[in-house]
Amino acid sequence: MYWEPEKECLDKEELVDLQLERLQATLNRVYAHVPFYRKNFDALSIEPSDIKTLADLSKVPFTTKEDLRENYPYGHFATPLRDVVRIHASSGTTGSFVAVGYSRNDIKTWSNLTARVLVAGGVTKDDVVQVAFSYGLFTGGFGLTYGAERLGASVIPTAHAKVPLQIKIMKDFKSTALLCTPSLALQILDYIKQSDIPLASLSLKWGLFGAEPWSERVRKELEAGLGITATDNYGLSEIIGPGVAFECLEKNGLHFNEDHFLAEIVDPVTLKPVPAGELGELVVTTLTKEAFPMIRYRTGDLTRFMPGQCPCGRTGVRMTPVLGRNDDIVVMRGIKVFPSQIEEVLLDTLGRLPEYRIIIERDKGVDSITTRLGLSGENAAREMELFKKRIEEKLGIGVVAELADVDEFSPIEVKARRILDKRNT
């Protein structure tokens, strides 16, 4: 099932033509209206008309979060504020705010793109969609709601209601689709298990999770525990919010909405394209955004392109689920570790995911990881030791593990904040 079949399954040649035409229009737009880009182009003596092929885009400099911060709040907007109907701000995982804007057309585009996400994840107009993403500066709640309404599904905006209320509404309103972060879905599952709520009292069929990295192990846990088919979807405020890339029911890579966004994967150090299929940093250029176009934006997210075509028929290039952010990698004795791998071991060892926090520190150039685990009861110390042992076995590194007070963890409001990186403070 597709939302816009003629676009999602566009022939590759036609797609390239469309991308090039849209890229040129976008470059003209930013050159005319955004001083940052004009300055960058002028410094290199290039003009938008010099970009004659998609490959020529490599001549254009990257845009970073730092650039956006320097032009805060409106310096990167390409339309006057009177044509902007919405302003969101990035969640600022690693720093201060970035403001992003949408024109009326951008909101229309956004609605269609998130409708694609929903349809690919199994949702139809007959579904009751519980959106447990927050509505506010964060783009998750609004963006996915637009898509669900565009599709004609019934939306319940539970936003950041507490877990027991999420479950009550899920039961009473017979929600068939749950949209939230994977960490909230795990908390919901945990509560259902602990309270012996029978699966038969729920009507859930689909789980569409995103906004954070999550693993195949977590997917299996959520699918079995909630009786759903769970898919991953990816996006970021600087580009549009949710609706950039999404899994279909094949669950084999995330399809890029390539008619609206151009994707590159580069080596984060050399900034050159990585060889096909290698891990690197995702760089995105918007092709249709009016108010806030973005040229070669370095997302900081690590992923790889996948070869071949998906049996679903969509032609958009696929990427593997995002492993984590560039800046979250911890290198210990030459071994690269992502916080998401630690989460996976925790889930594997305990069969559930307790509250936890990962603290990364650096002393004399050597990184170390401390995990604070929200475990209680008579098995806590034993579970913690087992976890440490498994980390050594599976990841080849040693971590410090400590028991934490459950009060230490604040409730998830927008996204779980589990990584405390003290290396640059």
Ligand code: DLL
């Ligand atoms: O998280 C937009 C979104 C909302 C996506 C709802 C999906 C669902 P930001 O708050 O700007 O926007 O955060 C963007 O979150 O650069 C990634 O590091 C991370 N991220 C988003 N989706 C995924 C995902 C929204 N599916 C940042 N897997 C991005 C892994 C993700 N990381």
